[in-house]
Amino acid sequence: MAVVNSSLTKLVVQHTCRVPFPEGPAGSGAVAARQFDAVLMTVGFKLSSELLAHLSGLSEGTVIDTAVRVLPVVRAMVGGHVQHNAYFRDFPRDVPDTLDFWLRCLRQALADPEASPGTAATVADEARHGVLNLLALPAYGRYQHTYEEMLAAHDELIAKAADRVTILHLGRGLAEELQDLYLRLAGSVTPLGDDDLRALRRLAGHCATGPQPETIPIRENRAVVNQARLAAGADPLLDTVTDVLRLACALSGGDVTLQEPTRFASLSRSVRRSLLAGLDDVVRADPGKLGDVAARREQWKRLGERLHPHEYPRWPHAAQVFAVARRERTAPSFAARVEARLAAGDVPGAATLLKGAPGLLFRSLDRLLRTASTPAERDAVLEIAETVAGRVSGRVVLSVREHLLNRAAGGGTRVFANRLGRGITAPDTRPPLDEQTVERLAAFLDAEIQRRLPPIGRLLVDPDVLDVALPLSGKATADGLGVLPRGSVTRVDGELLRFFVHWRQRDHDTDFDLSALMLDGDYRNPTWLSYTSLTQVGGEHSGDIVVAPDGATEFINLRLDRVPARFVIPQVNIYSGEGFDRVAESFFGFMLRDADQAGRPFEPRTVRMKSELRGPGRVALPLVFMRGDDGRWRAKWLHLHLKGRPAFNRVEGNRLSTARLVRATVERRYLTVRHLIGLLAERAGSVTTWDGRTIPGGPVTFIGLERPEGLHEASRVFTPDRLRDLIPA
Known part of the structure; x- marks a missing residue:
């Protein structure tokens, strides 16, 4: 216990x-x-x-x-x-020039042939042919000192108020805290990140039979809760056929987001009966929902092999789902009917049909408005959207509002990021939307969000939170401490910036390489710090580690006043071995400190951000540091991955694709807390900017990066972990 x-x-x-x-x-x-x-x-x-x-x-x-x-x-x-050991014991002091370091490793290998029999001869033979295999050198890429020896080489950290x-x-009792966390996660109006989804799965086992949120709007959350409800003997909550598919994935230990294929497990007879009965109820209540089957036809066919619907003739409507999956029955999808209207040039007709799916209508507004051939057709589309706006989730309304921030003019570059953080760019070939149309739609969307916001009394706002992007999806935020949604901008205060990556391999030798790509104001003239460039542009690299059976760390240290670049882009390249999703552990973070603080390479109290490194790519781009016209540095969160190569990824090889992706993300406008507070202000009794010291008496609604001490116990607090609660349903 x-x-x-x-x-x-x-x-x-x-x-x-x-x-x-x-x-x-x-x-x-x-x-x-x-x-x-x-x-x-x-x-x-x-x-x-x-x-x-x-x-x-x-x-x-x-x-x-x-x-x-x-x-x-x-x-x-x-x-x-x-x-956190560093290859160079005295880092960031005494980091050698790259070529000098390589030659030193070479000399050591040639001078001590007995240390590694056969190595010296092999290295000498390769050197005669103009080849230097760094990985063959005994002194390269493997710690040459213990962690304790490294600690002894560093002075104690001098504590500063800015740490x-x-x-x-x-908190309250453990049971109350768990129940509250469960209700917040299960009832979230935005998709959860991986860490939160795992937490919800754990909590659901304890809380599924207790109080429940009024609604569970996010479908993958519902699948996790339904799995726990089945285990507790309760009926699952199902209102679409895809809910059943997600539940089957959850029961099989698969991906409830349906992004990755699931190998369905053998299910007990009672579970099969529950799934088929639920499926039968959904289709009997609305046969039109059979149209959702075709989009995931193969998954339904595989599930049918586990559920054996032919053994249960009392649920004929459930059998229809698998008949559609096998193409034995036709069920035109809703999207197909909309496409038919658009193909016929009937834009108002397509919008009218989409009234039956308000969320899809709003996500299709850009296409409908730019396809409309006359002002009358555009007005018709907007009028239809206005009549169904009350049935659209707040997350979708805000997403469309953010979309409009980047649609006032045509051209430029579009950036796409899937749920796993894979980022790509493409030229924006869409014609611009009519300016008056954009203004009308933006004003309507703002009014709709404002209408849904509750009266909040006294509002106290930390100015540091204003440029944090609204968390419209937990998939746009990595798990960790001090991590903010993609597109968020925060100040970087300190003389020394030091970022780090730590990883521990699982089954195979794994080499992660920490690098920093630096670009000018036009995203050109690249320079970098990496294992091939240990001392450049005002910084130092701690040295390359090539295997990590017990864990390894690499650091990059920068004196910000000596960095000539406009942009500093940390990246983690997988040179060889296991991927981010395969290693036993991997995380990235950065520290800030003053130049006179000394201390070890890693000092926990100076860590400002630490995020888990997970994702399908072979190159991770956690964030970008930007120097503004005022000379001050800021960070903009990326949470993106490049596909990269299967092996041998280096900053030199991806600098062009990295520059394109970073530029598109930096120049993209995101909907921030500042925008939402502007809408809240008209519903607040008073709005006060927090000075970081004064705590008002009485309850307030506080929005900031961290909860201050001394707030009235009846105050409502929205810190980054709870910003999703500000998004109206």
């Missing part, structure tokens, strides 16, 4: 920065609580005054038990749960 409670506590701390209400005998725990707080501060966390006071009134053993549960969680949140401090707040 203790292990279960510890893992559930971990979920709460990771997702909320709250410690479930510690319970235990009263006692004198003040000394242990202060020691707990002091250890937390070494990794950039701190107990809130309320939590510190509560722990101080408990027994010392209870405080220690709480610390044992919480400390490993927060260390992992910043990447401090592993030892990151993340407050851990006192």
